[in-house]
Amino acid sequence: MHALTRNGVRIDDTFAEAFDMRATGIVITAPTVRWARQAAITATGFASSIIGCGVEAGIDADLPGDVTPDGRPGVRVLLFAGSTTELQKQLVGRVGQCVLTSPGSACYAGLGGDEALRMGDGLRYFGDGWQISKRFADRHVWRIPVMDGEFVCEGSTGLTKGAVGGGNLILMGHSADATLHAAEAAVGAMNAVPDVIMPFPGGIVLSGSKVGSKYQGLMASTNHAYCPTLRGATPSELDADTAAVLEIVIDGLTPASVAAAMRAGLAAAVALGPDAGAARIGAGNYGGKLGRHHFHLRELL
Amino acid sequence: MIRFTLRAPPDQRLDLSPLVPDRLTGLDQGTIERIGVSTTRAALCVGDVFTVRLGDPAGIAFDGGSERFDNLGEALSAGEIIVEGDVGQFAGRRMGGGRLEIRGDAGGWAASGMRGGRIEILGRAGERLGGPAAGELAGMAGGIVVVRGSVGERAGDRLRRGLIVVEGDAAGWAGSRMIAGTLVVCGTAGALPGYLMRRGTLLLGRAETLSPTFVPTGGPAKVFLRLLAAELRQLSEPAAGLAAAPLQRLMGDMATLGLGEMLLPSGHG
16 A cells, blocks of 8 residues: 655545536735735634535635736635535525625626636625626626625636545555644645635544545544544554544645646645654545546656 | 718718628629719719729728718628718718728717727717617617817717727717727717716716706716726727726716716815
8 A cells, every 4th residue: 555655655546536526716805915815714703514504615825916817815725515406595695694794895707717606696685676787897796785895706706617625635644643643734825725614613623534424414424544542443544653643625616726726736745844843644435436536646746 | 991082162061871792792893983972862872973983892092082971881881991081971881891091071970880890080979879769769889989179069979889089079979878898088078968867977178057967976986997997098099098097986877877977076066
């Protein structure tokens, strides 16, 4: 299984299995970076996994004023879901409840493409008849009167059906601290890769799951093969020297962006070595039967 | 580029609507020269008025103009028309795309019924720029018009969608009966700008007399103005500068729907 070793870190000869998803992007701007980020953080709250949240969302990048539509600091947010219907519902709900409500905010399309999702076109009714439609050369916005002036929201944003969800790395270390250190370094490197998000808290998953459960009606349950404390009681994937495991899940607008993020994360974790970081790095899959995107770790080193 | 060179000032008004790329594509020189352009009983065809030099019909140039050149660029959908001179009424009428550049003055009703594309008039434009023709309910419904000079009365009359930028002054009733869209006048607007406007945006450098049916709403929302200034920057520096200046906002015309806005420099009486 440990086919490769890099900088003393064992790399499993395995692959991350990822799935097709629907995705969209939005650009949130505000008078300051702090408030653009605040709106984005609120809008991407409770959006770690489609298993329970309906959508996986996160911040792709901070945008300086010279690249945003209104010249103010902004943040690009990406949202991923299993169906267009769910993505549409989550988009309007989150922009309406979390961006529209955030001081000084405005919201624009963050993704192009032929297909579109309604955004301001749905939220405009909040204006109760006072909303103003404005069409510019490259965008159509709604101006909705709010208590600090106007909330400007683009009518629609793009939809991609070629997005990929579920790229992942599993980091195994000699201690919880070292494993977290490796995960933080990997997420830090991945954050610099465009068009991807790591939707879990700080990009890191503590409770990796498997499909199904002994309990009826539970879709997912703890991935017991990766739980160190069950090592003797159940078939385990872990080595004797593994004390803690953390996973990083990556959603990207394209397979190439997911691969780029995994490559960056692997490099950052490997650079720490087995004592300060992860002693072993693997990836999660279902034997290749469920997802059509396979990211082999050996090809990403 | 097909080039039409004016032989002599025409002795009657001309209907130049056939001389657009769509209608000239595939025609030979003789056929083009036989196209009728007269508007009186005295028949005139293209060859009587212009010397014609054939070329790629995606571009059309007129060397020499006249205030009798009516309907020039009518229903232009793609390509480019450049006029070295003046044009008459209804320039760019019902235009859907492409680009029309008039390096002189335009008569009344330029851009009437326009739906898309871009018109640039380097000189002045006459009355009812972008306005509806007789019997029509709405005026210009899309596209961009930039006039470097001044314009006549009722510029943007019944404007429904699109952007009109006037770098000079506008005579009375600019933006009258506007349905929506944006009209920018960098200079002074004459009497009662926005007369009976329903929705839409009027951005004015100065207004001669304001209707009492416009009510001040305080400072305008800045995000929209940033977007507008960014759009204007590609069309007209004076207009972009105006959008970026401190502005006051009024809503009106309260004599009708009252959802329109008029933006004027702060401190404007």
